[in-house]
Structure formats: C-alpha cells, structure tokens
Amino acid sequence: MSTGLEEVENTNALPFGFVKKEFELVDLTGLTAEDGMILETSGTLTVVPTEDVPNAIVEVAIPAHLGSLDAYRSVSNISTPEILDVDAMDDGRLGELVQPDKMKNENAKIKKETFRLAESTITKYIKLFDLRSTQVPQDGDSQQNMDRTVRREFLSRLYGGSMQELFSKPSADRVTAHGHRQFVCPMISIHPWAPQLPGQPGLVFDCPPKSYDEPWIGDGSFPCIAGLQPGKWLYVGNFKWRGHGWLTREEWKSLPTSVKRDWVSYVMEKKWGVPLRMSIRLRRTLRKEPTRRQVKKASDAFEKGGRLDDVTSQEVIEAFDKGKEVTY
Structure with a gap:
C-alpha cells in the first residue's frame, strides 16, 4: 500500500484529488462496486477507477451517508465528478x-x-x-x-x-x-x-x-x-x-528486476503474503476476480493447516506485471 x-x-486535511492533466471524465452511470474502489468520506462518495489508481481520483458529491461498501451495488444519477489537478x-x-x-x-x-x-x-x-x-x-x-x-x-x-x-x-x-x-x-x-x-x-x-x-x-x-x-x-x-493508492503498472515495471524479485520473495515467504497468494490461486481456479470475502475465507482456512504450495513465484510476478495484483 x-x-x-x-x-x-x-492536522492538514487529505486532498482527495490527484489526476493526470490528460485524464478524461468517465461515465459513472451504472457503475458498480466491482468496477473500482468505492468508499465514503463524510458524505462524499469517492470513486477510484481501478486501472488508473493513483493517477485518477475523482470525487462525486452525494446527499447522504449511504452505509457500508456492500450497499454500493450500483451507482447512478449522481453529479459530475469534480477533478482536482494537483499539478496546478x-x-x-x-x-x-x-x-x-x-x-x-x-x-x-x-x-x-x-x-x-x-x-x-x-x-x-x-x-x-x-x-x-x-x-x-x-x-x-x-x-x-x-x-x-x-x-x-x-x-x-x-x-x-x-x-x-x-x-x-x-x-x-x-x-x-x-x-x-x-x-x-x-x-x-x-x-x-x-x-x-x-x-x-x-x-x-x-x-x-x-x-x-x-x-x-x-x-x-x-x-x-x-x-x-x-x-x-x-x-x-x-x-x-x-x-491510499497503489503503484501503476508502469511504476512497478520501472523497478529494477532484482527489487521485484526480492519483493516477490517476501510475498512467497512471509505470513502477510498468504492472502495475496490465495488471491492468485482463486483467480486461476475461479477464472474470475475473487472477492474480498472469498480471499479471506480461503486465507483463514490456510491458517488452520491448509496448503498453498501450488502458487509459484512466477505467477506472483506475472500478477504484478499485469496489474492483477498491486503494491499499495
């Protein structure tokens, strides 16, 4: 992260607005929680397009605090995003x-x-x-x-x-x-x-x-x-x-090969790397993006004595290279 x-x-407030100058507004009609990260901040719905984080963050004002992330199955009829250019x-x-x-x-x-x-x-x-x-x-x-x-x-x-x-x-x-x-x-x-x-x-x-x-x-x-x-x-x-944000694929790929190799070795060896490796396994077996709940359930099962030796370091580095997994 x-x-x-x-x-x-x-006590300076966090400026939620960082975009490339060439960023184009996205059509938010019908957007679902699976299309990007959706979170609440004091009555503001912040939609972060998955592929562009951290280079594209938009804010959409909404009239009320709507509840937990699970409630955001669809978002429509909301105002035009306000784009804040940090470079300016x-x-x-x-x-x-x-x-x-x-x-x-x-x-x-x-x-x-x-x-x-x-x-x-x-x-x-x-x-x-x-x-x-x-x-x-x-x-x-x-x-x-x-x-x-x-x-x-x-x-x-x-x-x-x-x-x-x-x-x-x-x-x-x-x-x-x-x-x-x-x-x-x-x-x-x-x-x-x-x-x-x-x-x-x-x-x-x-x-x-x-x-x-x-x-x-x-x-x-x-x-x-x-x-x-x-x-x-x-x-x-x-x-x-x-x-909050994560490295773009370009930023990840700009790292020296030895650094990426070291980072992947941490994922393979450390306890905190288990959920990420489980995410890779589930993506392979389910043939779709796993949900947070699925990853957590599988990771908890592993903690109780499961196996995870079928996820290779090559799979991990490919997941980072393709943007399927990211460094936050």
Whole structure:
C-alpha cells in the first residue's frame, strides 16, 4: 500500500484529488462496486477507477451517508465528478510540503538496489497525501534522546508483538498495559521512503490482495519505529495513515528486476503474503476476480493447516506485471 504517514500533530486535511492533466471524465452511470474502489468520506462518495489508481481520483458529491461498501451495488444519477489537478496547485502551498531529500536519515543503510522509485513519483505521493514536516525540540537533551536507537528484541520484550513483522500487534494484555494496539516497524532497507527522522513524514508500501481495497485513513495514531540498519531501531514519532493508492503498472515495471524479485520473495515467504497468494490461486481456479470475502475465507482456512504450495513465484510476478495484483 502506498500510504502517506503523517505525524499526528499535523492536522492538514487529505486532498482527495490527484489526476493526470490528460485524464478524461468517465461515465459513472451504472457503475458498480466491482468496477473500482468505492468508499465514503463524510458524505462524499469517492470513486477510484481501478486501472488508473493513483493517477485518477475523482470525487462525486452525494446527499447522504449511504452505509457500508456492500450497499454500493450500483451507482447512478449522481453529479459530475469534480477533478482536482494537483499539478496546478499554488507554488506557495507546494513549497510547504516536505522535500524528498529532507526525509532521509544519513544513518540508514539502504541497499543499492532496493524499492526505489523515481523522485517525480515520490513527489507525486507527497502532493497527494499533503505530507509536511512537524516541528521537533531542538535542545541538546531532546536531540540526544531522538537519536537513540534500540534492538528490535528489546522493543518486543518491552511492548510485546512480533520481532520481525512490519505491523507488530501486541497481545491484549500488553495493549491494556501500554495502550498501543499496533506498532509499525519498517526496515528502511526494504521501505526506503518510510519515516526515518523525528518530525518527518514518509511513505510505506505493502501488498495485500487487490480485492482488499479499503483506504487506510484512520483517526487513531500508532508508534512508528524505523529500522535504520540491523540492530538499530529508532522511534520517529506517533503517526496516522493519511492516504491510499497503489503503484501503476508502469511504476512497478520501472523497478529494477532484482527489487521485484526480492519483493516477490517476501510475498512467497512471509505470513502477510498468504492472502495475496490465495488471491492468485482463486483467480486461476475461479477464472474470475475473487472477492474480498472469498480471499479471506480461503486465507483463514490456510491458517488452520491448509496448503498453498501450488502458487509459484512466477505467477506472483506475472500478477504484478499485469496489474492483477498491486503494491499499495
């Protein structure tokens, strides 16, 4: 998931409108939930054309809050989409956004070939998620504390949760003790645009199944601990998810072959890759796009002792190349 992470002290609203200048309005008459991602935001129905995310986001005003995603089986008789061109934003406003080079920590070790995207792509996401820096204390003691790193094992012993996963979720008794339901722990060698410095925002990429199309925009905050290098994890602040989208096929294909191969190996080896692999299997066996419910049911069955060795790494990379599965 390409997700903007913004520190909780920053209250700027998310600008839901990012399109290419050449984008043409789509005919929304008769649109169904299966044609794209549909979500609710304060009485606004946001329709995101599946093939164009994140380059085409349109907003359609509706008079009332209509209910859950399952209620959106058809959408008709709605107003013309309002297209907001981020490229035409006022230069003064753009100047307030964080610059890509300010997001990097000089102590972070990043592989020569990692999940690198063109700076223009990173700038695009910065605009989309309205990412800005947050002021942090400048005195010597505060600076020393903000530079202090710990081992991941120490974090797990102190707070609970996994010592390896990106999303570390402590047990219920630990949550009762410290109040944090989730810690996000990106290793910078894998997530080179994740938050790396206190006060700076960042971008995290993930790859749940394409049918898991809900936006990660929430009111709750979570601690983010960045893995600058093995054995050195830095607390960079409490953050909120501030956006949603996924890499286009062109952006995915622009990545070095070794990076795509590494990413696919994570999908094949990690527990969080099971739903995506299950999505690929179901697409093959059903000969149509699986629903979120089907993927979840099959994934839950696998967790109870099922098998999933018939999905190959070649199938995974082909699914990404064709846009059947995506990196969020």
